[in-house]
Amino acid sequence: MTIFLLMVALIAAGVMYGVRARKRRREGLLRSLLTEHDHAVIAQQVPLVARMPPELREKLEGKICLFLDQVEFQGCNGLDVTEEMALSIAAQACLLVVNTDAWYDNLTTIMVYPGAFKSKGTQVDGFVVTQTETVRTGESWSRGPVILSWAHSQQGALDDHDGHNVVIHEFAHQFDDRSGRTDGVPLLNRAQSHAKWVEVFLDGFARHQRLAAQGRQTVIDPYGATGHEEYFATSVEAFFERAVDLRAAEPDVYAKLADVFQLDPAGWS
Ligand SMILES: [Zn+2]
Known part of the structure; x- marks a missing residue:
């Protein structure tokens, strides 16, 4: 019995040591800074970063270091994934999580094709199962x-x-999926109301579907009208790249995204 208890204590101590070591490593990476060369690559490849306030740019560096440590890039169709490609993708992915504790815990692999790629799927219609092949630019x-x-x-x-x-x-889908389902309702901050989020996004989605059906110009990509999860992902694209326009067109959607990401890109230079 004593030996059994000793073994349990040793295993528990080992697990605790592993957890603490991982935490220390993570904290160290989050404090890491990029090299001058990395800065130059990101400034050239991801101009949006230069518009961020300096304190956010500093946080972004640590997150990029953590991301590059965690994720393996796999080149497909003969593509050799360069440092430049990895830095560009990491910098863009980390924009969504730069100012909160949210993280892509389950992500270990990014596959990169030189251009658009074919994605195979299955379509079921009653008893008829059809193999489909779609050309895509991204998939999550x-x-x-x-x-x-x-x-x-x-x-x-x-x-x-x-x-x-x-x-x-695609990283908006990953962010959304942290809740366990990719359905347009991500894990919210403690202060955010789930019911209010659903109300604002259902309302925005219905309006977007109506406008897209009429062929009207919208700040959010018309593709967002194809499903709730796509409405969320396309609104996140607009949030970062057309922040002022999104805030004017869909103030409630903008406010909810600003809350969940703890960011206000409409105020960036
Ligand atoms: Zn999508």
Whole structure:
């Protein structure tokens, strides 16, 4: 019995040591700074970062270091993922989590294709099962991985005023999925009301569907009308890239996103 208790105590001590070591490593990475070369790459590839207030840019550096330590980049169709590509994708992904404790805990792999890629799926209609093949520029799987076209990821970041950004879009799905379901209702801050979030986003989604059906110009990409989770992801793209326009067109949606991300990009330079 004594030996058994001793073994239990040793295992518990080992587990505790592992947890503390991981916590120390994480804290160290969050305090890390990027090199001058990394700064230059990010400034060139992700111009949105230069518009952020200095204190957020500093936080972003640590998050990028943590992200690059956690995630493995896999090149597909012969693509060699360069440091420049990894830094660009990491910087964009970390924008969503720069000012909160939210993190992509389940993400370990990002697959990168040189351009748009074919995604296989299955469509079930009654007893008829059809294999489908869709051309995509990005894909986010529940609990990872994220799959990206580098050409579209790079272009999405370089034009930071058009409201289209495939990396932000796919990581909005990852952020959403932290709640256990990718349904347009992410894990909220303690002060946020779940009922109020649902009310604002259902309202915004219905309005967006109506406008998209009429072929009207919208700040949020018309693709957002295809589902609640897509409305959330496309509104996050607009939140970062057309913040002032989104705040004017959909003030309640903007306010909810500002709350959940603890960010106010409409006020960035
Ligand atoms: Zn999507």
